[in-house]
Amino acid sequence: MTEAAVAGPLKIAAAPPSIEATDLGWTYAGRTRPAIEGLTFRLEPGRVLLVLGPSGSGKSTLARALAGLAPHVLPGRWQGSLRIGELEVAETPARLLGERIGLVFQDPDSQLVMTRVDDEIAFGLENRGWSRPEMVAGVPEALAQVGLSGFEPRSTVTLSGGEKQRLAIADVLAARPGLLILDEPTANLDPPGMHAIFEQLAALARRREHTIVLIEHRLEAALPLADDVLLIDDEGRQLAFAPAGDVGRDAIGLLERSGAWVPRAWQGARRADERAGVSAVERAGEPAASSRSVESGALLLEAVDIRVEYPADESGKRVALDGVSVSLWAGERVALVGPNGAGKSSLLFALAGLLRPAAGTVRLRALPRDAEAAEPMRDPSRLKSNEIAARIGLVFADPELGFVAGTARDEVSASARAIGGRNGSGIDEPDDRGADGVLARFGLGHLATEIPFRLSQGEQRRLSLAALALRPPAVLLLDEPTFGLDRRGTQAVLTLLDDRRTAGQAQILATHDPRLLPACDRVVALDRGRVVFDGSPDAFLAAPPYEPAGPWRDGVAVRRTDAAGRGAP
Amino acid sequence: MLPAPLAPTRPAFLTRTTPVARLVAGTAWLVAGIVTLDPIVPVRLSLAAIVALWLWSGLPLRRIPGRLAPLGFAMLSLTVFSILLSSANGDRSLATLAQIGPARITGPAISAGIAVGLRVVVIALTTLLVFGPSDPTRMADSLVQQWHVPDRFAYGTLAALRVAPFMAGDWTTIGAARRLRGLAPRGPVARVREAGGRLLVMLVSAIRRAERLALAMDARGFDSGVRRTHFREFRVGWRDWLTILVAVAVAAAAFFVPR
Numbered sequence: 001m002t003e004a005a006v007a008g009p010l011k012i013a014a015a016p017p018s019i020e021a022t023d024l025g026w027t028y029a030g031r032t033r034p035a036i037e038g039l040t041f042r043l044e045p046g047r048v049l050l051v052l053g054p055s056g057s058g059k060s061t062l063a064r065a066l067a068g069l070a071p072h073v074l075p076g077r078w079q080g081s082l083r084i085g086e087l088e089v090a091e092t093p094a095r096l097l098g099e100r101i102g103l104v105f106q107d108p109d110s111q112l113v114m115t116r117v118d119d120e121i122a123f124g125l126e127n128r129g130w131s132r133p134e135m136v137a138g139v140p141e142a143l144a145q146v147g148l149s150g151f152e153p154r155s156t157v158t159l160s161g162g163e164k165q166r167l168a169i170a171d172v173l174a175a176r177p178g179l180l181i182l183d184e185p186t187a188n189l190d191p192p193g194m195h196a197i198f199e200q201l202a203a204l205a206r207r208r209e210h211t212i213v214l215i216e217h218r219l220e221a222a223l224p225l226a227d228d229v230l231l232i233d234d235e236g237r238q239l240a241f242a243p244a245g246d247v248g249r250d251a252i253g254l255l256e257r258s259g260a261w262v263p264r265a266w267q268g269a270r271r272a273d274e275r276a277g278v279s280a281v282e283r284a285g286e287p288a289a290s291s292r293s294v295e296s297g298a299l300l301l302e303a304v305d306i307r308v309e310y311p312a313d314e315s316g317k318r319v320a321l322d323g324v325s326v327s328l329w330a331g332e333r334v335a336l337v338g339p340n341g342a343g344k345s346s347l348l349f350a351l352a353g354l355l356r357p358a359a360g361t362v363r364l365r366a367l368p369r370d371a372e373a374a375e376p377m378r379d380p381s382r383l384k385s386n387e388i389a390a391r392i393g394l395v396f397a398d399p400e401l402g403f404v405a406g407t408a409r410d411e412v413s414a415s416a417r418a419i420g421g422r423n424g425s426g427i428d429e430p431d432d433r434g435a436d437g438v439l440a441r442f443g444l445g446h447l448a449t450e451i452p453f454r455l456s457q458g459e460q461r462r463l464s465l466a467a468l469a470l471r472p473p474a475v476l477l478l479d480e481p482t483f484g485l486d487r488r489g490t491q492a493v494l495t496l497l498d499d500r501r502t503a504g505q506a507q508i509l510a511t512h513d514p515r516l517l518p519a520c521d522r523v524v525a526l527d528r529g530r531v532v533f534d535g536s537p538d539a540f541l542a543a544p545p546y547e548p549a550g551p552w553r554d555g556v557a558v559r560r561t562d563a564a565g566r567g568a569p
Numbered sequence: 570m571l572p573a574p575l576a577p578t579r580p581a582f583l584t585r586t587t588p589v590a591r592l593v594a595g596t597a598w599l600v601a602g603i604v605t606l607d608p609i610v611p612v613r614l615s616l617a618a619i620v621a622l623w624l625w626s627g628l629p630l631r632r633i634p635g636r637l638a639p640l641g642f643a644m645l646s647l648t649v650f651s652i653l654l655s656s657a658n659g660d661r662s663l664a665t666l667a668q669i670g671p672a673r674i675t676g677p678a679i680s681a682g683i684a685v686g687l688r689v690v691v692i693a694l695t696t697l698l699v700f701g702p703s704d705p706t707r708m709a710d711s712l713v714q715q716w717h718v719p720d721r722f723a724y725g726t727l728a729a730l731r732v733a734p735f736m737a738g739d740w741t742t743i744g745a746a747r748r749l750r751g752l753a754p755r756g757p758v759a760r761v762r763e764a765g766g767r768l769l770v771m772l773v774s775a776i777r778r779a780e781r782l783a784l785a786m787d788a789r790g791f792d793s794g795v796r797r798t799h800f801r802e803f804r805v806g807w808r809d810w811l812t813i814l815v816a817v818a819v820a821a822a823a824f825f826v827p828r
Contacts, residue, residue, distance in 0.1 A: 069788060095795055105781065110782045119801075122800035126800055128795055132802065139800075157734070354749070385749075400774060414751075418750065
């Protein structure tokens with residue numbers, strides 16, 4: 001079968017190219033409005049460009065254009081000129097572009113092709129027609145660059161999210177491109193995974209062997225790596241292109257108004273000591289998170305000493321939760337944090353009665369206004385589907401998986417119909433009129449007859465919340481409720497959640513985003529299936545119960561210190 | 570959560586063979602095991618397969634019965650129905666072995682039924698011998714290199730296989746979402762309708778995932794007009810010829826040697 005491996009000389013890396021865009025635009029086939037329009041900038045070879053803009057501003061489209069996917073793979077209309085080094089993208093065969101350009105996507109699970117790590121890296125090299133000795137030399141070299149040496153025989157399914165994403169970067173680096181494009185590479189990762197990626201990126205940026213284009217929402221970590229920034233508004237038009245330390249106040253103001261996240265360093269000195277998330281959300285009119293006394297509300301949901309295990313293969317059972325106790329009172333918002341695999345999803349599922357713990361108990365109070373009544377607390381896993389729907393709602397990280405209807409309007413009225421008026425919260429309007437009211441309140445009024453799957457990411461997120469608004473459950477569980485949202489989208493979600501909390505709803509937010517913590521009353525932190533912290537957000541942020549603690553506090557603080565001394569402000 | 574795939578735990582004779590050679594060898598057994606109505610042929614082939622799995626496959630033998638257990642039901646029901654529905658039962662010249670209500674059962678019906686049930690065993694064990702000793706990637710590599718199967722088909726299928734486990738997770742999530750929306754089905758009709766809705770959502774999600782994966786493959790130069798090279802090369806060697814030769818001989822012996 002396989003012959004003994006002979007390592008050959010490494011392929012010579014492509015030199016880092018310059019990028020020169022002149023009035024660049026792209027309109028997807030079937031759309032009338034361009035996704036990006038009139039982009040004009042010049043990035044010098046070996047520099048790092050950070051692209052900033054709100055959701056839907058065409059950042060990913062720019063990444064696809066830079067990689068030549070638009071216009072060579074995706075259908076649509078190209079405008080203007082984009083030169084990468086000496087190559088005009090629209091006129092260069094995809095094959096030639098592929099040798100010089102590498103693109104890393106957001107979701108690690110839909111960009112890995114092979115099941116073994118070494119095959120995975122070799123896949124891109126085989127596609128480019130490398131000789132076998134070149135590949136044998138190139139695979140370990142690429143793995144070493146991302147700190148995964150020795151991972152060759154591992155199965156890709158056994159890797160953590162951060163490791164998968166580092167592998168995806170290695171895949172791209174293996175082909176030795178001069179231009180490296182990363183489209184939100186850390187969006188799906190937990191804080192430690194994100195930290196590892198930014199360390200790798202800092203090392204790459206230091207070497208200056210690649211021109212790098214980085215698209216990121218996690219600005220506190222990304223900005224220190226950037227030489228230049230490109231600001232795009234919500235219409236895909238250029239607001240500014242400037243050195244990272246020298247962006248005009250006007251451009252920053254426009255970027256903020258467009259709804260994008262803006263780095264803390266740009267927010268001026270007036271709230272220098274504040275965390276980015278709090279100030280960003282507060283300035284946009286979000287009422288400050290009041291710390292409320294937990295005893296004031298009634299106990300709604302309680303897990304006592306629960307243990308959750310899954311069948312594993314040889315080694316017996318895999319324990320997801322062990323001895324976990326959590327209580328939730330009416331009107332409080334709890335952040336649930338922890339690295340991937342710590343048991344956050346299992347806890348959400350157990351609290352919602354979707355899985356029955358092997359030991360311990362979960363108890364749920366019927367409704368907030370019944371809290372003083374004598375009704376005993378019940379095991380949510382034993383409730384009928386319509387009974388549980390009146391009491392607990394769960395919004396998934398991927399809202400699409402929760403959609404049940406063909407139009408946005410039906411999506412909103414579906415649960416209410418199933419629950420019926422009896423268990424409802426006193427809203428006795430006809431369901432359709434009620435649904436339209438809810439849609440309007442959630443900013444979706446014009447989309448009532450639209451198919452839920454066709455909405456944008458932010459609209460889908462709001463619809464998934466709207467779907468629970470007609471008969472609001474007493475307890476709302478949310479898995480990554482602001483995933484992929486810009487500042488405006490995050491703020492919209494928090495405002496909607498605030499309304500319900502004021503009415504006595506208890507909320508649990510499972511999240512990786514430290515920017516959300518100040519908007520919560522309490523933080524519950526999990527690690528390897530156990531509760532390692534249960535207290536105030538301030539206490540959590542002051543001393544996160546993880547090692548290293550930095551990534552949990554405020555993004556990452558990887559500092560770039562290269563010879564030129566360009567670095568963090 | 571899906572069980573981990575059955576993989577070889579040690580190097581063995583068959584793990585050093587080319588996947589397409591095992592495909593040829595396995596086909597010989599499948600043909601011999603399926604065309605016959607005499608139960609002795611699948612019995613002989615099953616015994617041979619067990620010996621081959623034990624000595625030459627490198628697979629952990631103890632885990633095989635557990636993995637094949639779901640097929641036991643298929644095997645049993647096939648056997649029972651073949652016996653009950655056999656045309657030999659209508660032959661008045663044959664002695665009645667048993668009478669279950671209106672059903673009369675004859676000797677030849679029982680032996681033909683057992684032969685049908687044992688086919689399932691032969692198919693399962695042979696499939697394990699063909700696909701077990703190497704992972705699906707090797708099968709795709711070998712199909713492309715030896716039989717010149719198009720890249721797009723072989724590696725596209727492989728990528729689809731990698732995405733499949735996520736669909737299982739999506740299915741669970743979708744069901745959970747529906748229960749919490751008050752929409753868990755009650756009664757068989759509602760259950761079927763609900764499964765249709767779930768399937769639609771899962772399909773949408775699978776298509777989105779497939780689109781992203783296809784774009785990622787394109788971004789890495791897949792099918793961009795360059796002649797693909799191979800990180801792992803397969804050359805047909807003496808082990809492959811020996812495997813085919815022995816497999817054909819065993820199949821012939823199982824089929825032709827009288828009792």
